[in-house]
Amino acid sequence: MSQLDSTWSYVDDSKITPKGFLFAGISAGLKASNKKDLALILAPKGSIFSGMFTQSIVRASCVDMCEDRIKKNSGFLRAILINSGQANACTGNIGLQHFQIATAKIAELLGIKEDEVLMCSTGLIGVPIKINDLVKNLPNLVSDLKVNNLQNAAEAILTTDLTLKKVLIETIILGRKIKISGFAKGSGMIYPNMATMLAFLTCDAGIEKEEWDKMIAIAVKKSFNAISVDGETSTNDSFVGINAGERIDKRFFPIIQKGIDIVCQNLAKNIARDGEGANCLLEVLVQGAKNTNDAINVAKTICNSALVKTAIHGCDPNWGRIISAAGNSGVKFNLNDVDLHIGNDQILEKGKLNKYDPQKVKDYIKSKMKGRYLVDDIVQIMINLNTGESKGTAWGCDLSKKYVEINSEYTT
Amino acid sequence: MSQLDSTWSYVDDSKITPKGFLFAGISAGLKASNKKDLALILAPKGSIFSGMFTQSIVRASCVDMCEDRIKKNSGFLRAILINSGQANACTGNIGLQHFQIATAKIAELLGIKEDEVLMCSTGLIGVPIKINDLVKNLPNLVSDLKVNNLQNAAEAILTTDLTLKKVLIETIILGRKIKISGFAKGSGMIYPNMATMLAFLTCDAGIEKEEWDKMIAIAVKKSFNAISVDGETSTNDSFVGINAGERIDKRFFPIIQKGIDIVCQNLAKNIARDGEGANCLLEVLVQGAKNTNDAINVAKTICNSALVKTAIHGCDPNWGRIISAAGNSGVKFNLNDVDLHIGNDQILEKGKLNKYDPQKVKDYIKSKMKGRYLVDDIVQIMINLNTGESKGTAWGCDLSKKYVEINSEYTT
Numbered sequence: 001m002s003q004l005d006s007t008w009s010y011v012d013d014s015k016i017t018p019k020g021f022l023f024a025g026i027s028a029g030l031k032a033s034n035k036k037d038l039a040l041i042l043a044p045k046g047s048i049f050s051g052m053f054t055q056s057i058v059r060a061s062c063v064d065m066c067e068d069r070i071k072k073n074s075g076f077l078r079a080i081l082i083n084s085g086q087a088n089a090c091t092g093n094i095g096l097q098h099f100q101i102a103t104a105k106i107a108e109l110l111g112i113k114e115d116e117v118l119m120c121s122t123g124l125i126g127v128p129i130k131i132n133d134l135v136k137n138l139p140n141l142v143s144d145l146k147v148n149n150l151q152n153a154a155e156a157i158l159t160t161d162l163t164l165k166k167v168l169i170e171t172i173i174l175g176r177k178i179k180i181s182g183f184a185k186g187s188g189m190i191y192p193n194m195a196t197m198l199a200f201l202t203c204d205a206g207i208e209k210e211e212w213d214k215m216i217a218i219a220v221k222k223s224f225n226a227i228s229v230d231g232e233t234s235t236n237d238s239f240v241g242i243n244a245g246e247r248i249d250k251r252f253f254p255i256i257q258k259g260i261d262i263v264c265q266n267l268a269k270n271i272a273r274d275g276e277g278a279n280c281l282l283e284v285l286v287q288g289a290k291n292t293n294d295a296i297n298v299a300k301t302i303c304n305s306a307l308v309k310t311a312i313h314g315c316d317p318n319w320g321r322i323i324s325a326a327g328n329s330g331v332k333f334n335l336n337d338v339d340l341h342i343g344n345d346q347i348l349e350k351g352k353l354n355k356y357d358p359q360k361v362k363d364y365i366k367s368k369m370k371g372r373y374l375v376d377d378i379v380q381i382m383i384n385l386n387t388g389e390s391k392g393t394a395w396g397c398d399l400s401k402k403y404v405e406i407n408s409e410y411t412t
Numbered sequence: 413m414s415q416l417d418s419t420w421s422y423v424d425d426s427k428i429t430p431k432g433f434l435f436a437g438i439s440a441g442l443k444a445s446n447k448k449d450l451a452l453i454l455a456p457k458g459s460i461f462s463g464m465f466t467q468s469i470v471r472a473s474c475v476d477m478c479e480d481r482i483k484k485n486s487g488f489l490r491a492i493l494i495n496s497g498q499a500n501a502c503t504g505n506i507g508l509q510h511f512q513i514a515t516a517k518i519a520e521l522l523g524i525k526e527d528e529v530l531m532c533s534t535g536l537i538g539v540p541i542k543i544n545d546l547v548k549n550l551p552n553l554v555s556d557l558k559v560n561n562l563q564n565a566a567e568a569i570l571t572t573d574l575t576l577k578k579v580l581i582e583t584i585i586l587g588r589k590i591k592i593s594g595f596a597k598g599s600g601m602i603y604p605n606m607a608t609m610l611a612f613l614t615c616d617a618g619i620e621k622e623e624w625d626k627m628i629a630i631a632v633k634k635s636f637n638a639i640s641v642d643g644e645t646s647t648n649d650s651f652v653g654i655n656a657g658e659r660i661d662k663r664f665f666p667i668i669q670k671g672i673d674i675v676c677q678n679l680a681k682n683i684a685r686d687g688e689g690a691n692c693l694l695e696v697l698v699q700g701a702k703n704t705n706d707a708i709n710v711a712k713t714i715c716n717s718a719l720v721k722t723a724i725h726g727c728d729p730n731w732g733r734i735i736s737a738a739g740n741s742g743v744k745f746n747l748n749d750v751d752l753h754i755g756n757d758q759i760l761e762k763g764k765l766n767k768y769d770p771q772k773v774k775d776y777i778k779s780k781m782k783g784r785y786l787v788d789d790i791v792q793i794m795i796n797l798n799t800g801e802s803k804g805t806a807w808g809c810d811l812s813k814k815y816v817e818i819n820s821e822y823t824t
Contacts (some may be wrong), residue, residue: 058739125732314820320537327470409728
């Protein structure tokens with residue numbers, strides 16, 4: 001157990017997850033492999049759901065349905081069914097029917113109302129969901145519901161991911177233990193036709209809907225909306241945050257916000273780190289911006305630049321590409337004010353080249369490229385725009401030949 | 413000579429270029445190689461200049477200076493000096509001084525005013541221009557000025573380009589021969605720290621400034637602003653269009669506009685085709701949009717998608733990626749209205765999968781991937797959004813391992 005920000009601590013996630021929540025994950029035969037492909041979150045009565053969904057115009061109907069049901073019920077829902085294998089996107093009316101059949105059936109098994117259930121899908125676009133296999137296995141799924149089952153649920157939502165993405169943290173507020181858990185899938189993109197990022201957060205400190213929506217929006221902006229593997233937004237991107245349990249006093253909201261931020265950033269960074277073909281996590285911190293949006297925009301544009309990403313891959317401290325990418329973010333700044341650091345080395349000071357040893361910076365980047373899943377795989381770039389007081393961070397990864405291979409050598 | 417649009421014809425560009433314009437291109441020792449690196453356009457008295465420049469916040473000072481001089485002189489200028497080798501970007505006060513020294517000297521040699529001269533630079537960012545070599549060679553450059561010298565000028569502005577990009581077209585209006593010429597550089601990106609796209613157009617039909625600005629803006633929108641190799645905008649991107657000679661009647665403006673469009677699109681397509689590591693030219697036509705901007709936005713977003721580009725590279729008719737990219741353009745449409753063609757095959761009809769032979773479409777893409785510089789290297793994607801009457805086209809290229817190699821294996 002390591003102390004986080006003198007408040008939150010990481011907990012072994014095979015321990016009991018946030019109070020009142022149950023998780024399940026099984027194989028229902030939706031994937032060609034025998035891997036798990038169906039997950040369920042059952043939230044306690046009175047739980048409050050907040051959802052954020054893909055900004056793409058081309059959305060799976062399940063995404064529209066989720067948004068509608070959260071709105072209709074003012075956030076009071078009970079369960080999320082999640083399948084991998086088929087994204088149920090671009091499947092027309094059949095897609096909508098499958099959503100309705102599956103959520104009606106699981107509601108019946110759980111003794112709740114159909115419209116208290118959300119359903120998120122990920123996998124192949126344009127292919128109908130294997131609805132018979134799915135429905136047939138719903139009783140098995142319900143049997144798997146447990147208080148310490150984050151592992152199964154997290155496994156069941158993966159597609160091309162190479163790593164599990166799950167996290168559990170806890171803190172104590174006035175003698176009361178509070179837990180927040182999260183799990184996610186995403187290799188940062190769509191392949192082959194995979195649709196893309198799903199993440200789910202549960203928290204056992206009760207917070208009313210309006211405030212919860214705000215807190216979730218803040219966390220998502222600084223996490224899932226601040227990562228880029230290849231600049232692609234998918235048809236199914238969804239994030240749902242749920243809280244339940246005794247209400248917590250307003251004065252502790254900043255602590256809860258911090259916890260939500262930690263969970264979301266942990267999952268988001270692991271999605272970026274798991275970007276296809278990636279060898280490192282790229283972390284860009286922008287300081288001295290006029291506001292947080294500007295800071296995140298600049299950071300994200302740098303993370304998203306093919307030229308920065310290939311330079312990092314080649315361990316090349318190519319400051320010209322970093323600055324050029326920053327200049328394309330749409331955010332106004334003056335190059336003559338800009339400080340740029342790569343790792344501990346200052347490259348630019350007030351827009352002028354600083355004395356630095358390129359080989360040392362090269363070695364710094366190289367030391368991070370040993371392969372992902374290592375603790376120390378983070379290449380850090382820091383820019384100070386010196387035009388304001390705000391800061392923001394974005395995460396990405398290097399661009400390798402492996403990325404091209406994975407995404408071009410797929411044959412239909 | 414081939415007939416174009418029943419009006420304009422391509423002409424061998426070693427022939428005399430638009431009336432009154434002189435071109436030159438020599439080696440001044442700015443590049444490490446012995447290749448040409450200094451070009452000059454001398455326009456006749458009374459010429460009208462219109463310029464469009466990079467939207468990046470990080471601009472070379474020469475770009476600011478060009479914009480200022482065009483504005484200050486209401487478009488009445490006389491010459492453009494262009495160097496390759498050093499971009500004169502991120503070089504601070506020295507960069508500005510070098511611009512002033514070079515333009516003053518060439519103005520003196522040509523007997524015109526200093527502020528009637530523009531100077532465009534391309535090459536390494538952050539490196540001062542080799543100003544002594546440049547100035548020393550200006551008399552040689554002036555000696556090379558000829559009426560049929562597009563070749564030398566076009567050669568001298570290249571950096572990592574693999575192909576020359578130049579074009580000359582002509583038409584006859586009321587018995588008067590009108591010519592438009594253009595030349596450009598650009599491998600679509602910055603490497604190693606190269607800054608990026610320059611293009612110059614000359615026309616010997618006189619058109620007043622306000623109208624000329626409009627015509628140039630229209631042409632650029634449908635050409636240089638509709639290509640993408642990797643979504644990067646550089647510090648130095650510049651386009652200058654010049655007209656000179658006897659004024660032409662307003663009723664012939666549509667013909668001139670057509671000619672400008674042809675020249676700009678020819679150059680723009682050749683920039684996309686010369687994209688680093690590219691094997692084909694990707695052409696995306698969007699029809700049925702509410703307006704031209706929407707159509708170009710959708711087309712450009714598709715051309716810019718790493719997933720579409722890798723799919724094309726793998727000869728994979730991956731319609732899900734194309735539709736998903738379209739959905740990220742910010743343009744509103746309904747998937748249930750969308751028709752999608754790849755080559756001659758219809759993949760989607762009103763959002764539903766059409767019967768088509770994936771192998772046939774794969775073979776179609778494969779047939780275009782024999783390598784660039786072939787006439788028939790264009791992979792065509794056509795989308796009809798069926799929400800309006802407007803259309804637009806964008807151009808890009810496939811994304812290959814070679815791109816990653818070129819951009820990551822550069823060492824400082």
